[in-house]
Amino acid sequence: MDKTLVVLAGPTAVGKTVCGIEIASHFKTEIISADSRQIYRETTIGTAVPSPEELALVHHHFIQTISLTETYNASIYEHQVLDRLSQLFEKHDLVLMVGGSGLYIDAVCRGIDDLPSIDPAVRNNLLKRFEEEGLETLTRELLKLDPVSYHRVDLRNHMRVLKALEVSIQTGKPYSSFLSATRKERSFRILRVALNMDREILYNRINLRVDKMMESGLLSEVEQLQHLRSYRAMKSVGYRELFKYLDGELLLEEAVDLIKRNSRKFARKQLTWFRKEDRYQWYSPDNTQQIIHWIEEQ
Protein backbone atom coordinates (compact mmCIF):
# COMPACT_ATOMS: atom_id res chain seq x y z
CA MET A 1 0.00 0.00 0.00
CA ASP A 2 1.09 3.55 -0.74
CA LYS A 3 2.39 5.63 2.08
CA THR A 4 0.58 8.94 2.41
CA LEU A 5 1.54 12.29 3.84
CA VAL A 6 -1.50 14.41 4.61
CA VAL A 7 -0.75 18.11 4.89
CA LEU A 8 -3.04 20.20 7.06
CA ALA A 9 -2.31 23.87 6.43
CA GLY A 10 -4.07 27.13 7.22
CA PRO A 11 -3.66 30.60 8.65
CA THR A 12 -2.64 31.29 12.21
CA ALA A 13 -5.34 30.77 14.86
CA VAL A 14 -7.69 28.95 12.47
CA GLY A 15 -7.64 25.84 14.65
CA LYS A 16 -5.07 23.59 13.02
CA THR A 17 -3.80 22.09 16.28
CA VAL A 18 -7.16 20.80 17.51
CA CYS A 19 -8.24 19.64 14.07
CA GLY A 20 -4.89 17.95 13.47
CA ILE A 21 -5.05 16.04 16.73
CA GLU A 22 -8.52 14.77 15.89
CA ILE A 23 -7.43 13.60 12.48
CA ALA A 24 -4.21 12.03 13.73
CA SER A 25 -6.09 10.26 16.52
CA HIS A 26 -8.56 8.85 14.06
CA PHE A 27 -5.78 7.43 11.90
CA LYS A 28 -3.76 6.42 14.97
CA THR A 29 -0.74 8.22 13.60
CA GLU A 30 1.71 10.98 14.49
CA ILE A 31 2.06 14.64 13.62
CA ILE A 32 4.92 16.44 11.96
CA SER A 33 4.78 20.12 12.77
CA ALA A 34 5.38 22.45 9.83
CA ASP A 35 5.81 25.58 11.87
CA SER A 36 8.99 27.57 11.52
CA ARG A 37 8.60 29.09 15.01
CA GLN A 38 7.19 26.34 17.16
CA ILE A 39 10.37 24.46 16.39
CA TYR A 40 12.29 26.69 18.80
CA ARG A 41 12.69 25.55 22.36
CA GLU A 42 12.85 28.95 24.04
CA THR A 43 9.51 30.29 22.83
CA THR A 44 6.23 28.83 23.97
CA ILE A 45 3.46 31.33 24.61
CA GLY A 46 4.02 33.66 21.67
CA THR A 47 4.35 30.85 19.15
CA ALA A 48 1.23 29.10 20.46
CA VAL A 49 2.79 25.67 20.73
CA PRO A 50 0.27 22.93 21.53
CA SER A 51 -0.37 22.50 25.25
CA PRO A 52 1.21 19.61 27.21
CA GLU A 53 -2.23 17.98 27.28
CA GLU A 54 -2.52 18.24 23.51
CA LEU A 55 1.00 16.96 23.00
CA ALA A 56 0.15 13.96 25.18
CA LEU A 57 -2.72 12.96 22.91
CA VAL A 58 -0.68 12.55 19.74
CA HIS A 59 3.05 12.23 19.29
CA HIS A 60 4.34 15.45 17.70
CA HIS A 61 7.63 15.91 15.87
CA PHE A 62 9.60 19.13 15.28
CA ILE A 63 8.01 20.97 18.19
CA GLN A 64 10.54 22.86 20.34
CA THR A 65 13.44 20.72 19.23
CA ILE A 66 16.14 23.28 18.50
CA SER A 67 17.49 26.47 20.00
CA LEU A 68 17.01 29.99 18.73
CA THR A 69 20.78 30.23 18.68
CA GLU A 70 21.12 27.49 16.04
CA THR A 71 20.90 28.23 12.37
CA TYR A 72 17.89 26.63 10.84
CA ASN A 73 16.14 26.88 7.51
CA ALA A 74 13.75 25.22 5.12
CA SER A 75 16.42 23.02 3.60
CA ILE A 76 17.52 21.57 6.93
CA TYR A 77 13.87 21.04 7.73
CA GLU A 78 13.33 19.24 4.44
CA HIS A 79 16.08 16.73 5.10
CA GLN A 80 15.16 16.17 8.72
CA VAL A 81 11.52 15.61 7.90
CA LEU A 82 12.30 13.19 5.09
CA ASP A 83 14.47 11.17 7.46
CA ARG A 84 11.79 11.18 10.10
CA LEU A 85 9.10 10.27 7.59
CA SER A 86 10.96 7.21 6.42
CA GLN A 87 11.01 6.02 10.04
CA LEU A 88 7.37 6.87 10.62
CA PHE A 89 6.24 5.14 7.45
CA GLU A 90 7.62 1.89 8.85
CA LYS A 91 4.90 2.01 11.48
CA HIS A 92 2.19 4.06 9.77
CA ASP A 93 0.63 4.17 6.33
CA LEU A 94 -0.45 7.73 6.87
CA VAL A 95 1.38 10.59 8.56
CA LEU A 96 -0.07 14.02 9.19
CA MET A 97 1.84 17.24 8.71
CA VAL A 98 0.28 20.24 10.45
CA GLY A 99 1.43 23.82 10.16
CA GLY A 100 1.27 27.21 8.57
CA SER A 101 4.76 27.74 7.19
CA GLY A 102 4.24 27.52 3.46
CA LEU A 103 7.89 27.40 2.52
CA TYR A 104 8.57 24.57 4.95
CA ILE A 105 5.60 22.58 3.64
CA ASP A 106 6.76 23.08 0.07
CA ALA A 107 10.30 22.10 0.98
CA VAL A 108 8.97 18.71 2.07
CA CYS A 109 6.38 18.28 -0.67
CA ARG A 110 8.41 19.38 -3.68
CA GLY A 111 11.90 19.94 -2.36
CA ILE A 112 14.28 22.83 -2.59
CA ASP A 113 17.66 22.71 -4.24
CA ASP A 114 20.79 22.04 -2.27
CA LEU A 115 23.05 25.05 -1.99
CA PRO A 116 26.57 25.34 -0.66
CA SER A 117 26.89 26.68 2.86
CA ILE A 118 27.92 30.29 3.05
CA ASP A 119 30.96 31.59 4.88
CA PRO A 120 29.64 34.00 7.54
CA ALA A 121 32.31 36.50 6.48
CA VAL A 122 30.86 36.64 2.96
CA ARG A 123 27.37 37.16 4.29
CA ASN A 124 28.39 39.80 6.83
CA ASN A 125 30.42 41.67 4.28
CA LEU A 126 27.42 41.80 1.94
CA LEU A 127 25.13 42.92 4.73
CA LYS A 128 27.54 45.70 5.60
CA ARG A 129 27.74 46.78 1.99
CA PHE A 130 23.97 46.75 1.73
CA GLU A 131 23.73 49.08 4.70
CA GLU A 132 26.53 51.38 3.60
CA GLU A 133 26.19 51.45 -0.19
CA GLY A 134 22.54 50.58 -0.63
CA LEU A 135 20.72 48.06 -2.72
CA GLU A 136 21.55 49.47 -6.12
CA THR A 137 25.28 48.75 -6.11
CA LEU A 138 24.46 45.19 -5.11
CA THR A 139 21.95 44.71 -7.88
CA ARG A 140 24.53 46.03 -10.36
CA GLU A 141 26.98 43.46 -9.06
CA LEU A 142 24.37 40.75 -9.42
CA LEU A 143 23.91 41.73 -13.06
CA LYS A 144 27.62 41.02 -13.60
CA LEU A 145 27.86 37.82 -11.59
CA ASP A 146 24.50 36.25 -12.39
CA PRO A 147 22.45 37.94 -15.13
CA VAL A 148 19.90 35.13 -15.05
CA SER A 149 19.09 35.81 -11.41
CA TYR A 150 19.19 39.52 -12.05
CA HIS A 151 16.26 39.15 -14.37
CA ARG A 152 14.51 36.59 -12.23
CA VAL A 153 14.59 37.87 -8.67
CA ASP A 154 12.72 40.80 -7.17
CA LEU A 155 15.43 43.45 -7.30
CA ARG A 156 13.63 45.61 -4.76
CA ASN A 157 13.77 42.85 -2.18
CA HIS A 158 17.22 43.02 -0.63
CA MET A 159 16.95 39.52 0.82
CA ARG A 160 16.55 37.98 -2.60
CA VAL A 161 19.41 40.01 -4.00
CA LEU A 162 21.67 39.21 -1.05
CA LYS A 163 20.89 35.50 -1.30
CA ALA A 164 21.72 35.33 -4.99
CA LEU A 165 24.87 37.38 -4.47
CA GLU A 166 26.22 35.48 -1.51
CA VAL A 167 25.98 32.15 -3.33
CA SER A 168 27.49 33.59 -6.50
CA ILE A 169 30.40 35.17 -4.63
CA GLN A 170 31.02 32.21 -2.38
CA THR A 171 31.13 29.64 -5.18
CA GLY A 172 32.26 31.71 -8.14
CA LYS A 173 29.29 30.25 -10.00
CA PRO A 174 25.97 31.97 -10.58
CA TYR A 175 23.29 31.34 -8.00
CA SER A 176 20.88 30.47 -10.79
CA SER A 177 23.06 27.51 -11.79
CA PHE A 178 22.19 25.81 -8.52
CA LEU A 179 18.48 26.00 -9.11
CA SER A 180 16.67 23.28 -10.99
CA ALA A 181 13.31 23.76 -12.57
CA THR A 182 12.09 20.31 -11.69
CA ARG A 183 10.58 19.38 -8.39
CA LYS A 184 11.96 16.46 -6.43
CA GLU A 185 10.11 13.18 -6.61
CA ARG A 186 8.77 11.79 -3.36
CA SER A 187 8.28 8.11 -2.58
CA PHE A 188 5.00 8.83 -0.83
CA ARG A 189 1.64 10.21 -1.84
CA ILE A 190 0.75 13.73 -0.73
CA LEU A 191 -2.74 14.96 0.08
CA ARG A 192 -3.25 18.61 0.90
CA VAL A 193 -5.95 20.04 3.11
CA ALA A 194 -6.22 23.70 4.03
CA LEU A 195 -8.42 25.23 6.71
CA ASN A 196 -10.16 28.56 6.47
CA MET A 197 -13.12 30.36 7.98
CA ASP A 198 -15.03 33.59 7.68
CA ARG A 199 -12.48 36.41 7.78
CA GLU A 200 -14.19 38.32 10.56
CA ILE A 201 -14.38 35.25 12.79
CA LEU A 202 -10.73 34.48 12.12
CA TYR A 203 -9.73 38.02 13.08
CA ASN A 204 -11.76 37.77 16.29
CA ARG A 205 -10.00 34.52 17.12
CA ILE A 206 -6.63 36.14 16.49
CA ASN A 207 -7.44 39.12 18.72
CA LEU A 208 -8.74 36.87 21.44
CA ARG A 209 -5.72 34.63 21.26
CA VAL A 210 -3.34 37.55 21.62
CA ASP A 211 -5.23 38.68 24.73
CA LYS A 212 -4.95 35.16 26.11
CA MET A 213 -1.23 35.07 25.38
CA MET A 214 -0.80 38.27 27.37
CA GLU A 215 -2.80 36.76 30.25
CA SER A 216 -0.61 33.69 30.09
CA GLY A 217 2.51 35.74 30.60
CA LEU A 218 3.81 36.54 27.13
CA LEU A 219 5.43 39.69 28.42
CA SER A 220 7.56 37.86 30.96
CA GLU A 221 8.47 35.27 28.34
CA VAL A 222 9.72 38.10 26.15
CA GLU A 223 11.55 39.75 29.06
CA GLN A 224 13.40 36.52 29.73
CA LEU A 225 14.47 36.31 26.08
CA GLN A 226 15.99 39.78 25.95
CA HIS A 227 19.51 38.38 25.86
CA LEU A 228 18.63 36.40 22.71
CA ARG A 229 16.90 39.16 20.84
CA SER A 230 19.57 39.52 18.19
CA TYR A 231 18.72 36.09 16.79
CA ARG A 232 16.68 36.03 13.64
CA ALA A 233 13.77 34.07 15.03
CA MET A 234 13.18 36.83 17.55
CA LYS A 235 11.65 38.93 14.79
CA SER A 236 8.51 36.86 15.16
CA VAL A 237 5.19 38.55 15.68
CA GLY A 238 4.56 38.96 19.40
CA TYR A 239 8.21 39.27 20.30
CA ARG A 240 9.41 42.20 18.28
CA GLU A 241 6.45 44.36 19.33
CA LEU A 242 6.99 43.64 23.02
CA PHE A 243 10.70 44.36 22.65
CA LYS A 244 9.64 47.77 21.41
CA TYR A 245 7.51 48.19 24.50
CA LEU A 246 10.46 47.20 26.69
CA ASP A 247 12.57 49.75 24.85
CA GLY A 248 10.01 52.42 25.65
CA GLU A 249 9.09 52.94 22.01
CA LEU A 250 5.49 51.82 22.49
CA LEU A 251 2.94 51.77 25.28
CA LEU A 252 1.92 48.27 26.29
CA GLU A 253 -1.54 48.75 24.84
CA GLU A 254 -0.07 49.94 21.55
CA ALA A 255 2.26 46.95 21.42
CA VAL A 256 -0.60 44.53 22.00
CA ASP A 257 -2.69 46.18 19.29
CA LEU A 258 0.27 45.94 16.96
CA ILE A 259 0.66 42.22 17.69
CA LYS A 260 -2.98 41.73 16.73
CA ARG A 261 -2.60 43.73 13.56
CA ASN A 262 0.59 41.96 12.52
CA SER A 263 -0.98 38.59 13.27
CA ARG A 264 -3.88 39.47 10.98
CA LYS A 265 -1.45 40.47 8.25
CA PHE A 266 0.42 37.25 8.75
CA ALA A 267 -2.79 35.24 8.43
CA ARG A 268 -3.58 37.00 5.15
CA LYS A 269 -0.13 36.27 3.83
CA GLN A 270 -0.43 32.62 4.74
CA LEU A 271 -3.76 32.41 2.90
CA THR A 272 -2.14 33.97 -0.17
CA TRP A 273 0.52 31.31 -0.07
CA PHE A 274 -1.92 28.41 0.19
CA ARG A 275 -4.32 29.84 -2.38
CA LYS A 276 -1.68 29.82 -5.11
CA GLU A 277 -1.36 26.09 -4.67
CA ASP A 278 -4.50 24.79 -6.34
CA ARG A 279 -4.14 21.28 -5.01
CA TYR A 280 -5.43 22.22 -1.60
CA GLN A 281 -8.79 20.89 -0.52
CA TRP A 282 -10.40 23.64 1.57
CA TYR A 283 -12.42 22.95 4.70
CA SER A 284 -13.77 24.69 7.75
CA PRO A 285 -11.97 23.53 10.92
CA ASP A 286 -15.20 22.26 12.46
CA ASN A 287 -15.72 19.83 9.60
CA THR A 288 -13.12 17.37 10.81
CA GLN A 289 -15.35 14.40 10.01
CA GLN A 290 -15.67 15.58 6.42
CA ILE A 291 -11.91 15.97 6.20
CA ILE A 292 -11.37 12.45 7.52
CA HIS A 293 -13.94 11.15 5.10
CA TRP A 294 -12.26 12.91 2.19
CA ILE A 295 -8.86 11.52 3.17
CA GLU A 296 -10.27 7.99 3.36
CA GLU A 297 -11.81 8.34 -0.08
CA GLN A 298 -8.54 9.19 -1.76
Added chain:
RNA sequence: GGUGCCAUAGCUCAGUUGGUAGAGCACAGGACUGAAAAUCCUGGUGUCCCUGGUUCAAUUCCUGGUGGCACCA
Protein backbone atom coordinates in the same frame (compact mmCIF):
# COMPACT_ATOMS: atom_id res chain seq x y z
C1' G B 1 -26.21 82.00 26.58
C1' G B 2 -21.87 84.81 23.79
C1' U B 3 -17.38 84.59 20.81
C1' G B 4 -13.84 81.88 18.09
C1' C B 5 -12.15 77.45 15.67
C1' C B 6 -13.31 72.77 13.38
C1' A B 7 -16.51 69.16 10.32
C1' U B 8 -13.11 65.55 3.84
C1' A B 9 -11.86 57.56 3.29
C1' G B 10 -12.95 52.77 8.72
C1' C B 11 -9.13 56.16 11.80
C1' U B 12 -5.63 60.55 12.00
C1' C B 13 -5.36 64.41 8.83
C1' A B 14 -3.72 67.21 4.03
C1' G B 15 -5.90 69.80 -0.11
C1' U B 16 -8.86 72.22 -3.82
C1' U B 17 -6.62 80.96 -5.64
C1' G B 18 -14.33 77.54 -7.47
C1' G B 19 -13.64 72.66 -12.48
C1' U B 20 -16.55 66.43 -7.51
C1' A B 21 -10.07 65.09 -3.93
C1' G B 22 -4.95 62.42 -1.49
C1' A B 23 -1.25 60.88 2.35
C1' G B 24 -0.13 57.59 6.56
C1' C B 25 -2.37 53.66 9.16
C1' A B 26 -6.38 50.15 8.78
C1' C B 27 -8.32 46.98 4.93
C1' A B 28 -7.78 44.03 0.29
C1' G B 29 -4.86 41.44 -3.44
C1' G B 30 -0.12 39.44 -4.99
C1' A B 31 5.30 37.69 -5.20
C1' C B 32 8.55 34.54 -2.70
C1' U B 33 14.11 27.94 -3.44
C1' G B 34 18.28 28.47 3.25
C1' A B 35 15.93 34.98 7.85
C1' A B 36 9.69 32.70 5.48
C1' A B 37 5.77 34.80 11.87
C1' A B 38 11.24 37.20 7.41
C1' U B 39 11.41 40.33 3.07
C1' C B 40 9.14 42.76 -1.09
C1' C B 41 5.20 44.70 -4.61
C1' U B 42 0.21 46.56 -6.04
C1' G B 43 -4.76 48.74 -5.01
C1' G B 44 -8.49 54.48 -2.81
C1' U B 45 -12.73 51.87 -0.70
C1' G B 46 -15.65 59.06 -0.46
C1' U B 47 -23.42 62.13 -0.09
C1' C B 48 -15.89 66.38 1.04
C1' C B 49 -21.98 67.36 7.92
C1' C B 50 -27.09 69.37 6.28
C1' U B 51 -30.00 73.43 3.99
C1' G B 52 -30.49 77.60 0.95
C1' G B 53 -27.82 81.38 -2.03
C1' U B 54 -24.06 83.37 -5.64
C1' U B 55 -22.02 80.95 -10.16
C1' C B 56 -21.75 77.92 -16.50
C1' A B 57 -19.84 75.07 -12.29
C1' A B 58 -19.69 74.83 -4.89
C1' U B 59 -16.43 69.97 -1.21
C1' U B 60 -14.16 75.06 -1.71
C1' C B 61 -17.26 81.52 -1.31
C1' C B 62 -21.80 83.51 1.42
C1' U B 63 -26.58 82.67 4.75
C1' G B 64 -28.91 79.61 8.22
C1' G B 65 -28.82 75.01 10.82
C1' U B 66 -26.63 70.62 13.32
C1' G B 67 -22.55 68.35 15.92
C1' G B 68 -17.65 68.77 18.31
C1' C B 69 -13.71 71.57 20.74
C1' A B 70 -11.78 76.01 23.21
C1' C B 71 -12.41 80.46 25.72
C1' C B 72 -15.79 84.01 28.04
C1' A B 73 -20.18 84.35 30.92
